[in-house]
Amino acid sequence: MILVTGGTGLVGSHLLLNLLKAGKKVRALHRHSSDLAAVEKIFNYYTSPTEAKRLFQKIEWFEADITNVPQLNIAFENIEFVYHCAALVSFDPADDKKLRKINIEGTANILNLCVAFKVRKLCYVSSVAALGKSLNNKEITEDAIWNPEDDHSDYAISKYGAEIEAWRGTQEGIPTVIVKPGIIIGPGFWNEGTGQIFYKIDKGMNYHFPKIAGFVGVKDLVTLMQELMEAEIKNEAYILVSENLSFKTFFDLTAAELDKPKPKKALKKWMVWLGWLFQKIGGFFGAKREITRNTVNTLFQHSKYSSKKIKETLDFEFTPMKNVINETARYYKKDKG
Template identity: 65%
Template structure:
């Protein structure tokens, strides 16, 4: 039995489809408030609705939370393989404690059960945010180690802390794989994460910024995860990035694919610093801040990533992010048309 945490998210739902199409027996953890219909909707993007419904009904759904150890323990019954996709993603300064609780403590709970249940293999979905920065604008690789003295977002700190828990499991005898995806693009979650790129462009977003970052399609992420898990490789981490692109290029490609105007105005540092200043003042009066100093700084610093390790390890080829955007935009338009 394969256990998937975070099965109702972008990566988790695509992973479930990938595993089910391969005939795997899958149990997926979900929270009480999770919308399972989103998973079936994702399935229908790739296969006929009737077949999507059949595969969806093969999932053994288990209501649990990675912070609820008794429920999580029950979810591990008869499990041999674990894909840990569940995570909290936030860049709001006020969410730092919850980020650490969900991403670090939650992953520690999963790791402890993997150790106790002698799980055969454990895959954790981390992030490029958990990697160290580069010197002299070189490509960031898996060997760029974390420097605690640098300025990191609370999200990055929580993902790095989670990785430490996974490596602890590996030292206790659990074969592990960590993947570090860049910004993941894919259909189905238009009001969350990168899905908002399509929603905001559709609504007339007119600002762009020059930052370069790593991007990858969600299908490539789950394909790489499964190939690594079914290979003899263990106790390794892999960057999953198809292309290093500027946000301007990504927004322009999205606008073109959606047949919307290309964003023309460039965000400047002084605009964001003014926004940060007023939100900081608002914080004294109980208003929630959504812009941190780290966010302002990071939007104008480039991060470029190497992907040679994964390509060499399993002879993997990425789909160009331009094609991913085009396909995702097509699905977005179909969804909006009803």
């Protein structure tokens, strides 16, 4: 049996569909507050309502938190393969401790139980955020060295710490593949993560910014995860990026697919600093902070990534991001009516 953590998220829900279509027996973890209906909604994008319901009902749901070891002990019974997708994504400094607990301690718990239950293989979903910086504007590869002296976000630090736990598991006998996706684009979660971009452009986004980053479609991501798990590959890490695009280009492509005006105003660094100041003041009164010093700096830095290793390993061709945006926008318009 296969265990999937983070089964109700963007990656987890698409992965569950892939696995179930392949006839796999799956147990998926969810928290008490999780919206299981969101998973069936994802299934409905890609198949008929009848088939979506049939596949959804095959999932063995298990309520557990990855920081709760007693719950996880029960969840791991009869498990042979693990896809660890669960993580907290936040850039609010107030979430520092929570990021470390969920992303690092939670991953350590998963690895410890993989060892205890003699799991046959693990796939851990990390992030390009856990990679080192680019040198001389060259594309970043899996060999980029993490420099602890660099200005990293708390999220990046937590994902790097989680990777250390994953590599520790390889030393304790757990064959592991680590995937490092770029910014993941896909449908179904319009009020969180990258889904908010489609919502904000639909409602009228005025500003763009020049940062170049790596993007990948969620369907490519989960397909590669499954292929890596089923291949005779172990103890390797792979960057999964379809294309390096500027956010201006990404916003323009999204606006075109949604039949909305393209953001015309260029965001200036002083504007972001001003936003940082207002949020910092608001933070003293309990307001959520999404802009940090790190955010201000990285918004104007380019990060280009190389997917050469995964392309050569699995002879894989990524879906062009224009096609990914087109499909995602189509589902957005369908959902919003």
